[in-house]
Amino acid sequence: MIMVTNEIAPVNGLSMYYEIHGAGRPLVLLHGALTTIEGSFGRMLPTLAANRQVIACESLK
Secondary structure, three states: OOOEEEEEEEEOOEEEEEEEEOOOEEEEEEOOOOOOHHHHHOOOHHHHHOOEEEEEEEEOO
16 A cells, blocks of 8 residues: 655745655656646556655645
8 A cells, every 4th residue: 555645835825735655766746737636647646656755746826
């Protein structure tokens, strides 16, 4: 089972939501406009997180 952490961090006046999946060498995922982490990477996350720490973020504001 892959551990998932999710948090909201203040970044330059924005609320930045992020998720951390898995462990290991980090890989940062940035989705395109008008979509979400799940919409862009949902199917890939388990495979990517099997050998890495995957950090995915999106803006809330």
